[in-house]
Amino acid sequence: MLNLGKFARCGLFIGLAFGVPGCATDALKQTSASPDTAWSPDGTGAGDFSVPPNPEVARLPAGIQSGKPYGLPALIDLAQRSHPSTRIAWEQARQSALAVGMVEATFLPILTANVIGGRQDIVTPLPNLEGGTDYVSTTANGVAPNLALQWLIFDFGQRQAWRQAAQQNAYAANVNFNGTHQALIYNVTRSYYMYGAQKSSLAIAQQALANSRRIQDAAEARYANGTGTSIEVAQAKQLAAQSNLRLVQAQDGLRDAYQDLLGAVGISPRSRIEIASSANAPLPSPRALPTDALIKTALARRPDVLASYAGMKATEANVRAANADFLPKVYVSAVAGTNNTSLQTGNLPSIGGATTASGVLVGVSIPVYDGGIREARKRQAKSTTAAAAASFEQTRNAAMREIIVASDTLRSALESYAAAVALTDASQLTYDAAFDAYQNGIGTVTDATAAESGLLDARLARSDAHAASLIAASTLAFTLGAMTSSASPARATAP
Structure with a gap:
C-alpha cells in the first residue's frame, strides 16, 4: 500500500523548486523591452517616453510673505533655519555618532x-x-x-582601532556640519551682494533712461524751434530706445538675482520678501598678501582641511584593524x-x-588560511590610507591657494572700485557739460549721446566694482575660516 500523501508532498516541493526561478526572470517584464522602447506601468511600452504623474510630489510649499525688509543678518538666520543642507549635514553627524556607539557596543557581551x-x-x-x-x-x-x-x-586592539576610526569619522561629520553652515553663510552673502548689484544696475538704467529722454526732449525742442534737425531727433530717440532696452534687461536680471537669493536661503521660490539695499555697505581697506602665520591659523580651523585630516586618521586606524585580523x-x-x-x-x-x-x-x-582575504584587506586599507594622505595634502594646498587668490582678488576689486569712482566723477562732468552745450545750441547731439553712454558705463562699472569688492571680502573671510555667523559678513567688510 503506497503512502499517497507523502508522494503528493514531494511532488509539491519539486514543482516549487522548478517554478520559483521563473518568478525572478518574470520581473524583467516590469521594465522596457528594449533600449528604444518606452517604459509604461502597464508593461505594454506603448506611447512616448513620458512618465505617469504623481500628485504627492506636486505639492507646492508655502512661500514666505513679508513686507519687512530683510537685511543680510536676517537672511542668514532664515537660511540656517530653512535650508535643507543644514538638516542633511545634521543627520549625517548624528549617523556618525551612532556609528561610534555601535562600535563601542562590540566591547560588551x-x-x-x-x-x-x-x-x-x-x-x-x-x-x-x-x-x-x-x-x-x-x-x-x-x-x-x-x-x-x-x-x-x-582581539589585539581590533575593536579599539574600529572605535578610533568611527570617532574620527564622527569628528569629520561634525566639522562638516559646521562647515555646511559656513558655506551657507557665504552663499547667502554672495547672492545678497549680487542682488544688490542688480538692484543698483536697475536704478542706473532708470536714471540713464531719464537722461536719454532729457536729450530727446531737447532735440525735439530744438527741432520745433528750427535750430535742430530730424537726424538729431532720430538719434535721440534711438538713445532713448537703447536705454529702455537696458532697463528691461536690468529688470530681468533683478528677477533672476532675486530667485538666486531665495535659492541660497533655501526657501520657496514663491516667497515674496523685501530685500534691504546693500548699496551703502562699507568696503574693507586694501590688504597685503596673507602672512604664513595667518595661513597657518586659517588651515587649523578650516572645516574642509580638518575633515580631510580626520578622514586620513580614520584610514590609519582601519590599517591597524586589518593587521589585527592576523592575530588570535x-x-x-x-x-x-x-x-x-x-x-x-x-x-x-x-x-x-x-x-x-x-x-x-x-x-x-x-586564523590559519583564508585564501588571501586578510592580506588583500590589509593592502586595501594601506592603499586607502595613502590615497587619504594625498587627498589631505591636495585639500591643504588648495586651501592655501584659495586664501592667496582671494586676497589678490580683493585688492584688485578695491583698486577697480577706486578707478571706477574717479571715472564716474569725470563722466558726470562730461555729461553735464555736453548736455548744457547741446541744450544751448553750441554742442551736438552726438557729443551728448556719447557723454550719456559714457556716464552709464562708468556708473555700471562703479556698481559692479562695489559689489565685487564686497563679495571678494566675503570670499577672503570664508577662505580664512572666519565666516562663522550672521555677523561675519559685517566684520569682513568693515573698514
Whole structure:
C-alpha cells in the first residue's frame, strides 16, 4: 500500500523548486523591452517616453510673505533655519555618532534568548503475519528554550582601532556640519551682494533712461524751434530706445538675482520678501598678501582641511584593524537551557521528558588560511590610507591657494572700485557739460549721446566694482575660516 500523501508532498516541493526561478526572470517584464522602447506601468511600452504623474510630489510649499525688509543678518538666520543642507549635514553627524556607539557596543557581551521547537512524523513499514506490510507512525515533538552568551574579550586592539576610526569619522561629520553652515553663510552673502548689484544696475538704467529722454526732449525742442534737425531727433530717440532696452534687461536680471537669493536661503521660490539695499555697505581697506602665520591659523580651523585630516586618521586606524585580523581572538561563551520532549509510537502511551543543561566555554580563534582575504584587506586599507594622505595634502594646498587668490582678488576689486569712482566723477562732468552745450545750441547731439553712454558705463562699472569688492571680502573671510555667523559678513567688510 503506497503512502499517497507523502508522494503528493514531494511532488509539491519539486514543482516549487522548478517554478520559483521563473518568478525572478518574470520581473524583467516590469521594465522596457528594449533600449528604444518606452517604459509604461502597464508593461505594454506603448506611447512616448513620458512618465505617469504623481500628485504627492506636486505639492507646492508655502512661500514666505513679508513686507519687512530683510537685511543680510536676517537672511542668514532664515537660511540656517530653512535650508535643507543644514538638516542633511545634521543627520549625517548624528549617523556618525551612532556609528561610534555601535562600535563601542562590540566591547560588551551579546545575550540572546532562543526557542527551538519542532515536530517530526516518521512512518516505518513493518511486515505483518499475513505477508503484507503494516505502517507504524512515530511522532516526536519538543521545545528547547535556552539563553546564550557570547563575549569577545581580547582581539589585539581590533575593536579599539574600529572605535578610533568611527570617532574620527564622527569628528569629520561634525566639522562638516559646521562647515555646511559656513558655506551657507557665504552663499547667502554672495547672492545678497549680487542682488544688490542688480538692484543698483536697475536704478542706473532708470536714471540713464531719464537722461536719454532729457536729450530727446531737447532735440525735439530744438527741432520745433528750427535750430535742430530730424537726424538729431532720430538719434535721440534711438538713445532713448537703447536705454529702455537696458532697463528691461536690468529688470530681468533683478528677477533672476532675486530667485538666486531665495535659492541660497533655501526657501520657496514663491516667497515674496523685501530685500534691504546693500548699496551703502562699507568696503574693507586694501590688504597685503596673507602672512604664513595667518595661513597657518586659517588651515587649523578650516572645516574642509580638518575633515580631510580626520578622514586620513580614520584610514590609519582601519590599517591597524586589518593587521589585527592576523592575530588570535579570545572569547567566552555560556549557555543555559531546558529541553521538553515527548514521543508517541502508534497507539502506545506517549513518553515525555525534561532536561536542563548549562555550561561556560573559553575559546581561542586562530586564523590559519583564508585564501588571501586578510592580506588583500590589509593592502586595501594601506592603499586607502595613502590615497587619504594625498587627498589631505591636495585639500591643504588648495586651501592655501584659495586664501592667496582671494586676497589678490580683493585688492584688485578695491583698486577697480577706486578707478571706477574717479571715472564716474569725470563722466558726470562730461555729461553735464555736453548736455548744457547741446541744450544751448553750441554742442551736438552726438557729443551728448556719447557723454550719456559714457556716464552709464562708468556708473555700471562703479556698481559692479562695489559689489565685487564686497563679495571678494566675503570670499577672503570664508577662505580664512572666519565666516562663522550672521555677523561675519559685517566684520569682513568693515573698514
